[in-house]
Amino acid sequence: MQLTRFIGVAGLLPALVAGRVTKLRRGVECYLDAAPDSSTLTCQTFADHWYITLADFQRVNPNVNCPNLDINTSYCVYGDVVPEPISSSSIPPPTSSSSSSSTPLTTTTSTQSSLVISSTPSTTTSTRTSPTVQTSSTSAPSPSVSPLLPGVASNCNRFYKIVSGDECDIVAAKNGITTAQLRSWNVINTSCSNLWLDYYVCVGIPGVTPSSTIRSTTSSAPTPTVSPVMPGHVSNCNRWDKVRSGDQCNTLAGRSGVSVTQLRSWNTQINAQCNNLWLDYYVCVGIPGVTPSPTTSTISSALTPTVSPVMPGYASNCNRWDKVRSGDQCDIIASRNGVTTAQIRTWNNQINAGCTNLWLGYYICVGVPVTPPSPVMPGIVVTCNRWHLIASGNQCDNIASRYGISIAQFRSWNTQVNAGCTNLWLGYYVCTRA
Structure with missing residues (x-):
């Protein structure tokens, strides 16, 4: 049984x-x-x-x-x-090889998969046979790993421990098998949502040889210089970028000066929707012979003032100015330029704590270049200090309205945006103040 x-x-x-x-x-x-x-x-x-x-x-x-x-x-x-216990009355008594009267046998019952009937020691000289009755079941060999995901194939001979971020396609690729094989050897649901962290699954049975072409992307690669890395990177990767919160393939590619096609070809486990990026893991963004294209404009660290006269003590990289008017105070100038009083005093270190030494008719600094986010659209002016990330449905008019600027201003700060505003790049930054 x-x-x-x-x-x-x-x-x-x-x-x-x-x-x-x-x-x-x-x-x-x-x-x-x-x-x-x-x-x-x-x-x-x-x-x-x-x-x-x-x-x-x-x-x-x-x-x-x-x-x-x-x-x-x-x-x-x-x-x-579990099989029900087999009673002694259901087992026929063994026959004796002697003609003498036999000594009664006692039976031992068991609820296990095998049942043994043994004879009681006899005081007679007759020879008795003590047959062994066993069930016909043959149990599969115990796995050499633990804990095991329930439903693993009984003839499994290769196992893999589930790690954070694993999905069926990733596990299959790591082990040189197909997703269909993985699911056929394990009880895994159609959405692959029941992989248990730190449990072992079956990734091989006798007669199935892993594909070397699938495994080569990770097993033959030299040890990366960064850690942790997403699986599936090419073996000759020489540049890496860490996945940040909110990243998509286009933002990763733009930040690194490569195309989305290149990014996915160097990271074979990134799926078509690019929705399986692992936060804080590194992905490959470069290989030998591929030069990244520049994604940001070069901003000078020391700019000559374009106005005169200026108060002393201004920031060397100031790129926006405002003339002190009668009745001005630091908070008034800050409000007029959309900055804080603390920023005004940081960019003009000769202004005292009470802001009582402003020079009437002189210019003070009210803005410095802001490190651009990434990626940015080409053609943005170097003096930009406020940014907007292009989202689905954005047009020049609704962006301008959101920031209280004119469409003409928007296009003057984003010189590569065409007249019809039909070439905004989804997931890229544009300038909204300079």
């Missing part, structure tokens, strides 16, 4: 399994039990919730009174049906 085993799969199962084996019911060895909630109050809905059949649910819950369930009772959702 064989053991009957089935597996319940659900997204929250790892958090519920505590590695315990509970014998709650006669003939059932239960590994996981759970109580129904208000949405799973029938046998069928509860079984569906745990991805098992109604027949399997009833098999490991022999006393259940379907279709109704008790919300205060826990039911087995993952377990073994």
Whole structure:
């Protein structure tokens, strides 16, 4: 008689399994039990919730009174049906090879997969045979790794431990197999959402040789100079960039002066939608022989004032000026130019704490170049000090309206934006003040 085993799969199962084996019911060895909630109050809905059949649910819950369930009772959702004990009366007595009267034999019953019947020591000289009765089941060899994701193929001979960020396609590529093979050797749902962190899955069975072409992208590559790195990078990568919050393929490519096509060709595990970037992991953004294109304008660190006269003590890289008028104070000048009083005093270090020594008719600094974000559209003026990230639906008029500027000003600060404003680059920055 064989053991009957089935597996319940659900997204929250790892958090519920505590590695315990509970014998709650006669003939059932239960590994996981759970109580129904208000949405799973029938046998069928509860079984569906745990991805098992109604027949399997009833098999490991022999006393259940379907279709109704008790919300205060826990039911087995993952377990073994153990063979019932074999009684001694069902086993015929062994025959003696002697004609003398035989000594009665005692039987030993067991609930395990094998049953042994042994004779009681005899005081007679007759020879007795003590047959061994065993079940015909053959158990699969125990895996050499632990813990194991439930449902692993019994003939598995290669295993892989799930790490943070793993998905079915990534695990398959790392191990030189297809996603279909991975799912056929493991009970993994269609969305691949039930991979359990730090559990082992099956990645090989006898007769299947891993593909060297798939594995070569990671296994043959020299050790990167940065860490951690996303899998699937090319072996000759010589430039890296760390994925930041909000990054997409276009922002990564633009920041590094490469195209999205190049980025994806150097990082083969980035999917078509580019929605599987791993935060704070490095991706490849360059290989030998590829020179990145410049993405930002060069800004001089020391600019000659374009106005006169100026108050002494101004910042050497000042690129915006305002003339002191009668009645001006630092807060008035700051408000007029959209900056703070602290910035005014930082950029003009000869202005005292009370701001009482402004020189009437002289210019003071009210702006310095701001380090551009990345990536930026080409043609932006070097004096830009405020930026806007192009989003879906943006046009010149709604950007200008948002920042209280005219379309003419916007185009004068973004010189490569055409007259129809039809060439804004999604995910790139444009200038909204200079």
